[in-house]
Amino acid sequence: MAATNGAKKFLQHILAVAIEGGGFDKTLSKLRIVSGGKGRCIAEMRIEKEHTNRIGVLHGGFTAMLVDAVSTMALRTTEKAVPGISVDISVTYLGVDVSADGFMKDEVNHRIEEGKKIFKSSQDWRRNNDKCRNP
Template structure:
């Protein structure tokens, strides 16, 4: 997975499908797509400055079209729909990189009650490029 962009509330990534991600028919396995629903939802929450993105309470994925085969690229988008005091909801889309056709979509709900108070959370400016409150974790790459 390669992150293409991340701003507060939205993350976009490119994923190159590997042979171990395929089902027996040679297309992207539904379980791999479900994992992307989970991962992209969590990454979308991280763009809001959460060091820990909580625990999953519900994940739903709907498959629209075959996701592609080994070596193909797909685009994944995760968006924060709501971020409350205890629950957060995200939306996920898997898209074809050329036609932009929706291949799958889903939602991911997480309990964030304890995550919201984590001492390593940060606040970003509106672009997401600068931390305006808190300190970035040491494992973040320098810009």
């Protein structure tokens, strides 16, 4: 997927198929693809009540689902263009504040290391109004 616009449309199609397929993927209906290609998928999403736990914080299970779904979409834009199966997901939470404007997933999978059978990816998340990012 060389062209960013073509990659974005491709990622939007993958997302639509996942959502229409039903199951837990329906919870991705608020996810919006911003751009992607060459192993990247940049997406954003307003976090709403349906995505939080009983104390109003982004649910950890939903967090893992977002990591899994968006990393799979990013993998589809690599040369091999294959979907992946997550074998290990590790999340470090830096805070629990969910502001009124929700969260944005930004620069998702901007670092992908490609092996013969395993892809290693990392994601950075930030709130819409945050100026700084984690290295």
